[in-house]
Amino acid sequence: MLKLYSFGPGANSLKPTLALYEKELEFEHKLLNPAKFEHHSEWFKKINPRGQVPALEDRGNIITESTLICEYLEDEHPTDVKLRPDNSFDTAQMRVWTKWVDEYFCWCVSTIGWHRMVGNMVKGLSDAEFEEKLKDIPVHEQRVKWRRAREGFPQEMLDEEMRKIGVSVRRLDDHLADNEWLAGGMYTLADICNFAIANGMQHGFSEMVNGTDTPHLLRWIEQINERPAVKKMFASVPNELKKD
């Protein structure tokens, strides 16, 4: 059976989680606890040496990178529910959007998320404890990010990331003003991968994502949240960031 290693349903972990629910594929869900740095543990680095979730296990093979896992599910596990357009041109447009999430949109939102929340996970640690944690992180850029999150990101960097978030929500809203979905006139991986980053911005970035400034983006976020597979997924998969 398929096995997904991920955090709760947000950011990159949300992408394959949602694709699996939409496709109604059976899978075992191994949720890792980011607060315990479980993705940097030795057992998980045997699954993904980069110490990053999500990762998919399929008959002994490990597939990494959230967007590529989604494409893999379409390639290897076709179902009646198609999350990729049937024609090549629309598929290319879908990929322009998934590429853009991975190269631009996810990074600016992520930095602000780390600034606001993730940094708190390590602010209580002593210098020695923190340095010990860093040793477990295999990717240089991730170590730098943890260090910055603990010490505080430079204001110039935060300003630049906020500018990029502004550009991103404008781009999404402009496109969604004339299109129900991002690519190919249907709900695709372009929507899933962008939703994974955009969902929640109506709360956390409500000064930018709201009914006045970005009505089309808000409509699209709400529309995706109303999908049966999305509701089922959020009802089933615990979110470690929500404190009830």
Place this chain on the structure above:
Amino acid sequence: MLKLYSFGPGANSLKPTLALYEKELEFEHKLLNPAKFEHHSEWFKKINPRGQVPALEDRGNIITESTLICEYLEDEHPTDVKLRPDNSFDTAQMRVWTKWVDEYFCWCVSTIGWHRMVGNMVKGLSDAEFEEKLKDIPVHEQRVKWRRAREGFPQEMLDEEMRKIGVSVRRLDDHLADNEWLAGGMYTLADICNFAIANGMQHGFSEMVNGTDTPHLLRWIEQINERPAVKKMFASVPNELKKD
């Protein structure tokens, strides 16, 4: 007929050019002159509003993003020559490599290339002439890069990019020590997209890419250069950087 808009056979422009030659697909090749900033001209921004090459025209549709053009050619124009593995797992591994080029490897090499060469294109311009050129560039990040190339990149940035180049060639060499090709045991888009960036480093970065430090990477670069389609392509497509 297919029509490719690109620069000469280097960097991102090389990717679809090489895929088209390998697949022996007929196409019209519209070469743009980077020294004349033709990609920022009004006529080309009607083709790609981002003012970036390469772009592929296929029956009135425009496909952008070099890696996605390559995937599109596999999707829409299958030929006897396959540049993507037949099975989904190997395809996912291929995409890990093409994604890595686009998100990591190409950027560090590009910055040093701009520092060494591209900046010279604008250093002779007056401030007013340069500002006029900048107005034609639609992408904010590209305007920033041109400004930095003209004023000089901060040393800290150049050092960091050189560090990343070191990580990149190590990663390639380690993988190619045990594998003839990057993914799926065959020549794929993973090789084409990485070769597009790595080829030439045996000259321009010979302190890092050489027979002693990276023998496997060098073997792979030479092996690809010996392919009939690659030789034919380099013999046919003029390279604006080479002064004969």
